[in-house]
Amino acid sequence: MHSKGFNRTMRIWLYATYFILFAPIAVIIIMSFNKTPFGMLPFAFTLEWYELLFTGEALIESALLSLELSFAVALSAMLLGTAAALGVQYLPRRARSLFMAVNNVPIVIPWLVQAVALLLIFNMTGLGRSYTGMYLGNLIVVLPYCVMMAAARFHEADRAPEDAARLLGANRFKVFWDVTLPMLLPGVVAGGLMAFMVCFNAFAMQYFLAPFGVNTLPMEIFTMIRSGYKPDMNALSALLIIVTLAVVLLLNKLNRRPNALSNRQQPS
Amino acid sequence: MTKRICILLALALILTSLFGCAPAPAANEAPGSGGEIPTLTVMNWKSYGSDKDYSVPVFEEMYGCKVEHVYFNSLEEMLTMLQTGGFGTIDCILPNTNYIRRCVEEGIIQPIDISKLENYGELRETLRSFPDAYDADNNVYGVPWAWGTTSLGYNPTVITEPIDSWSALWDEKYAGKVAYFDDYNTAILTAAMYLNEPDPQNPDLTKVEEALLALKANAKTWWDSYDAYAKPYLAGEIVIGNMWVGSASSIYRSGEPLSYIYPKEGAVGWIDYWAIAKDAPNYDLALKWVDFMSSQQFQNGFVNDPEGACPANEIVLNELSDDMKKAFFIYPEPPDNLVMQAYQDEATRDAWLELWNRVKAG
Amino acid sequence: MKKALPALPSAALFLCLSLVPLAMLALFSFVAGNLSPAGQISGFTAANFIRAFSSWTFPRLLGKSVLIGLLVTAICIIIAYPAAWALAKVVKERRRSLMMSLVIVPFFTSQLLLIYAIMTLFQSKGLIMTFFGMLNLADPATSILYSNAAVVIVLVYEYLPYMILSLYTSLEGIGDDLLFASRSLGAGMWFTFRRVVFPMSLPGLLSGILLVLVPVTGSFVEPELIGGASGMMVGSLINSQFSEVLNMGYGAALSFVFLVALAGIMAIINRGMGRAAGV
Numbered sequence: 001m002h003s004k005g006f007n008r009t010m011r012i013w014l015y016a017t018y019f020i021l022f023a024p025i026a027v028i029i030i031m032s033f034n035k036t037p038f039g040m041l042p043f044a045f046t047l048e049w050y051e052l053l054f055t056g057e058a059l060i061e062s063a064l065l066s067l068e069l070s071f072a073v074a075l076s077a078m079l080l081g082t083a084a085a086l087g088v089q090y091l092p093r094r095a096r097s098l099f100m101a102v103n104n105v106p107i108v109i110p111w112l113v114q115a116v117a118l119l120l121i122f123n124m125t126g127l128g129r130s131y132t133g134m135y136l137g138n139l140i141v142v143l144p145y146c147v148m149m150a151a152a153r154f155h156e157a158d159r160a161p162e163d164a165a166r167l168l169g170a171n172r173f174k175v176f177w178d179v180t181l182p183m184l185l186p187g188v189v190a191g192g193l194m195a196f197m198v199c200f201n202a203f204a205m206q207y208f209l210a211p212f213g214v215n216t217l218p219m220e221i222f223t224m225i226r227s228g229y230k231p232d233m234n235a236l237s238a239l240l241i242i243v244t245l246a247v248v249l250l251l252n253k254l255n256r257r258p259n260a261l262s263n264r265q266q267p268s
Numbered sequence: 269m270t271k272r273i274c275i276l277l278a279l280a281l282i283l284t285s286l287f288g289c290a291p292a293p294a295a296n297e298a299p300g301s302g303g304e305i306p307t308l309t310v311m312n313w314k315s316y317g318s319d320k321d322y323s324v325p326v327f328e329e330m331y332g333c334k335v336e337h338v339y340f341n342s343l344e345e346m347l348t349m350l351q352t353g354g355f356g357t358i359d360c361i362l363p364n365t366n367y368i369r370r371c372v373e374e375g376i377i378q379p380i381d382i383s384k385l386e387n388y389g390e391l392r393e394t395l396r397s398f399p400d401a402y403d404a405d406n407n408v409y410g411v412p413w414a415w416g417t418t419s420l421g422y423n424p425t426v427i428t429e430p431i432d433s434w435s436a437l438w439d440e441k442y443a444g445k446v447a448y449f450d451d452y453n454t455a456i457l458t459a460a461m462y463l464n465e466p467d468p469q470n471p472d473l474t475k476v477e478e479a480l481l482a483l484k485a486n487a488k489t490w491w492d493s494y495d496a497y498a499k500p501y502l503a504g505e506i507v508i509g510n511m512w513v514g515s516a517s518s519i520y521r522s523g524e525p526l527s528y529i530y531p532k533e534g535a536v537g538w539i540d541y542w543a544i545a546k547d548a549p550n551y552d553l554a555l556k557w558v559d560f561m562s563s564q565q566f567q568n569g570f571v572n573d574p575e576g577a578c579p580a581n582e583i584v585l586n587e588l589s590d591d592m593k594k595a596f597f598i599y600p601e602p603p604d605n606l607v608m609q610a611y612q613d614e615a616t617r618d619a620w621l622e623l624w625n626r627v628k629a630g
Numbered sequence: 631m632k633k634a635l636p637a638l639p640s641a642a643l644f645l646c647l648s649l650v651p652l653a654m655l656a657l658f659s660f661v662a663g664n665l666s667p668a669g670q671i672s673g674f675t676a677a678n679f680i681r682a683f684s685s686w687t688f689p690r691l692l693g694k695s696v697l698i699g700l701l702v703t704a705i706c707i708i709i710a711y712p713a714a715w716a717l718a719k720v721v722k723e724r725r726r727s728l729m730m731s732l733v734i735v736p737f738f739t740s741q742l743l744l745i746y747a748i749m750t751l752f753q754s755k756g757l758i759m760t761f762f763g764m765l766n767l768a769d770p771a772t773s774i775l776y777s778n779a780a781v782v783i784v785l786v787y788e789y790l791p792y793m794i795l796s797l798y799t800s801l802e803g804i805g806d807d808l809l810f811a812s813r814s815l816g817a818g819m820w821f822t823f824r825r826v827v828f829p830m831s832l833p834g835l836l837s838g839i840l841l842v843l844v845p846v847t848g849s850f851v852e853p854e855l856i857g858g859a860s861g862m863m864v865g866s867l868i869n870s871q872f873s874e875v876l877n878m879g880y881g882a883a884l885s886f887v888f889l890v891a892l893a894g895i896m897a898i899i900n901r902g903m904g905r906a907a908g909v
Contacts, residue, residue, distance in 0.1 A: 025739075025747070104896075105649065113885050186798065248731045
């Protein structure tokens, strides 16, 4: 599976996939500079949507709130999910499958139903519509993603290195930090990314659980379409995407240390 | 191991509680937290007059208060939100002719003291007298704010022959070019008018279902928002359909070709009302809001807003230029055979929705 | 058992916030009519379930939605498997986290806007139709929007990242030494895939299937926006019981049957995949 031609095909396939994923983004960015709404031709360059975006603060405010919420939720879900995946493997087989089945429940229940049910529960406990409630509601629907991704790593990962490290006298914390965690990392990161993506778009959960008068980005957009969304949404999206891309690239650059071991690894 | 658990647990708990207790982003201070400045909480569709710069800042300035908007996507969701924790927080809501009687009967809204409203008398008489806004003791529960129709719109550059009947939607010539409103109430009322049913509110449902199934063969899409209509219309994928007068107005005002007519069989009409919710925390302020919403000052701003609607204030209506009246498609005034979206009991609602779902799924 | 303690916080959360709603869903599905505004229940009945199956509407929509769900999931697997392989095994290690994050970058905007952007690409006289028109493959004034095919395209787009990330998680864990061993023992590419790669990617593949199949089958925004006159899926039916009329009992019963059906399908897939991998 390591022949050159095969790898090249796979790589091209990957880039083609990225091309598909980013094509609509390109459309949004182009439309954010287009005077005619609805992406119609003829294209006439304008910056008025960006002006509109910065004169009305509602969109930017809700975008920031959505980013904060998603970040907090994704981070907590990563921590809790990794811990759960660590712990659950020591459970007896039956208890483990029960846990994993329960884990899937929030994915399977329609969110609308789950949101209304949670709201009823929160009202009963006196929490009501609140930031805490919204945080918990979003957390519960993204947590399964993190548990699942981390657990998928455990299922297959070779446990020998951990035993070896332990035999060599490493304490538990060191074993965890140096051996277990790096092994889990791809799953943890994938779970965190998914959690972020889901939370950033979880309209139903936020619609029913957010405090009255507070709007997240999906709420702004979904309530906007009755009268028609204006292209300042495109401007906002373009900015969000560009800032995100910049952050991702910057983090990657900071990560690249000069003597990284990975220099060794050539595509073979 | 135990140590690690503790650390993780503690971290998670700290995170939870931190976020839970963290103050809201500065601009969203919890309602009423200040104490001195009252906060009025109103529910409305987004970008529908009441949250514009000619409304909220003006009202806040006039009465030294803050106005908080809660947006909904459908009137049913407005009621659900109200009933799941909205009472005691929400002051004003915006039911239409379809919902207002239901709100009265379920005790969701409270009577409005019209003697305290300065502008009530300026509102158009025919809108005020719609019976569903009153209870048996003649208390007023809803103040008309905006009104309009859901009628037939088409692209005059594509359809050059004269059209005066709903049957155009069933015409095979326009197969695959028709859009129809995805709302069980309007869908059935419109089909009933097409069938010339004597009472469109109470039609022969078997015939309606057949008619709607026949329409489905012609229809390209079911729309349920301005975007869902405007996008395919402007791209030329649809040329005819029933539409909100508001959507027609927006498209017409943007300079695109569009004809919006009232078919001879009649058209669907509606009124949006301001109402005051049960247990509204600021009843007096809510009265002021309702009054402000009916005032000439606000309604003049409303008609000049490209997303605005046809105003209920008679004086503002009469002062409209002919061009503006044309833009609202009230020049000449809509005919008398409008069928108002009206109150339905739970069983009828259920039956109508089920019929409409059967048509869409069939 | 002490070692299992880290799972406790999550278990507690699931218990309070996930099993309780599930129980409430089950309870509501037997409620006659609606909850009164005060939250009182007027009585219990099986009528909601009988109603669900008394006409063809629900079973037909459920069947159609499951088919679309399976189709979208299959297409996602076909696109994502090679992409995830390249991500895990071909791309340089130091670039992997960057490439992984790029998968979700498009979703840093609203899904609704992405759908609109895809519609702009596909609409009549849009970029793609003009291109097909130039190749004489189609009339540029037509489009595939407002059809079930359009729904499938948009859903594949939206759920592809989940499949890529799930598969990546598992594929990344396959040691190069294992692949090398398989090859040096004379195994062909197909054999290595069948006996090494596929079984080891199974956990990721199964979670990917769950994460794609379930939401896709229950989707309602996409079919309503671009599915056209016959685009309705079961999610719309369930949703309309909550957002057009409030009929909690019937809505809950529909959700409940939907949930059971999905659980059954997932069980069959788990079993079949497990057998195919020889586990």
